[in-house]
Amino acid sequence: MILRVLSRLFLALSAIMVALPIIVVCGAALNSGRTMFFPPKDPTFARFHEFFVTETVWVKALSNSILIAFASAALAVLIAWPLAYWLWSRGSRASAILAGLGSMPFALPPIVFGVGLSFLWTFLGALGAIWAGVVSHAALFLALPIVTISIGLQSIDRAHLDAAATMGATPAVTFRTVILPQTIPYTVSGFFFALVLSFNEFIVMFFVSASSYSTVTLQIFNSLRNGYTPTMAVAAITFIAVSLAVFSAVARWGDLPRLMGAEPAKT
């Protein structure tokens, strides 16, 4: 009994610890002045209006962030699909190596990959182009859709495939009617994982943007040294809200514990 109470207490304490800096930042967004205080002085929502509407620096940065996140996540899923499919259908050594190479940027310290990409884009004359930023993030987060799509493919019951083949379905028909519908939730999850992480990524974007455009995280970093403004806290709230919405959706329509590596649910 005591153990039960203690474990509940520990879970609650962990949650508070994780939430603490987030709560502080969120509270600071309500300040009416130019400086960040916690608890806020004269709470107001004026900063939200500034962030989303009036201050062009932030509006531009936010639209860049959104553009890069969506485009890079889509590109990552497009590249990851054939990789995961080959890995699953053939399981050859070559496809395993290919998937491994594709996951490498995500596993190594991002600052190193960022430096490498900045050299690459310099040689191609694309340093500071937004499309180069998109491609860079797609490469960085390729590992995520590879993993989720692979989990989805593995969850397909091989008996369904055999049944389809016995009844005379061509591989293409099997793909359309059995494989694709069962993996769509996993593909979408992979897309959103890549999207949210790209949205929040800082260091790689810092190197490949070469200060010629800015995203929200870059803009925050640039303002770090000049002291905080409550408008920056509004950005933080927006980002947390987006993450919570995305992952709640994944949990609602997909099997989040399974995606994170738990055993399939017993129904």
Added chain:
Amino acid sequence: MSVTSPAETAARTPFLKPLIWALILFLCVTPFLLIFAVSFGHKIEGASWEWGFSFANYQRVFVGASWPDEITFLYLQKLYYSLYYAVIASVLAVLTAFPFTYLMTGLSRRAQSAWLVFILASLSLSEVFIVMGWDVLLSNRSGLPMVFKETGLTAWLKEVGWFDTLREWGLANPRNVKFKTSVFATVLTMAYLVWPYAVILLYPPLSRLDRSMVEAAQTMGAGPGTVMRTVILPSVRLPLAGAILLLFVFLLGVYVAVTVFAEPAKQTMAVSVYEAVRGNTLNAPFGAAQAVVLLITAGIFLVLGQWLSRRGTS
């Protein structure tokens, strides 16, 4: 609706496979190769650099530019701090995430989903926001130092004499406690940064843990400590070590937290890579050489971690 499958496409377009190979090699491998290539070049006064083949940059990293007349370990010291922060923070994160994840995997699947949403949201939260939050919490004008002062904790610390100990550790100025800049703040923020990753890494082995074994041990009269030592720990020992290694590698490259929270003399190699490539020193080949050193260090530990987790699953 017509959907084109990779299988169909592969049959119709035999160039898809070479195309993907080329794309992966170009995007995921060439950046790393370029760092190697550039690291042998040298700087031209002004702002640029040119190709070359000399080990001068590596020599500067390991023994200083004016070796053999004079030896300095300035950059090795930076590497040392990279390792130092990363070791403490990753061990701290995994040790606290382990009991949390164990308790969390014992909940219902619905509750687990809710916790996972919370953990993933904090995992994806940008480093810049996390640093901002902790900066507000730890800064001298607001946050914890103010709480210490207002609640009389500072006065109490002074009374019992622990205040002087804190000053020795660099965690206090004559008037009040201070956490910026300090090793404590750096390590705390870094551990916070990877804590959700630690939970996500420990989640699969712990959720697959056979709970009936735990119950059996309890029925036979084993206390919680004995259960932990004889049943749970042996089965998750390797994933635990693997998680520490992976987080350690991730933390080697942390930049924002170190620039904000670490003292100038205790900055890491990641910061110095930034200074050389984009910052005020502008010496790309030298930055590349440091990045290579960082990369090789990371690679060694990554291979070790892979090997551990593979042994853990088999």
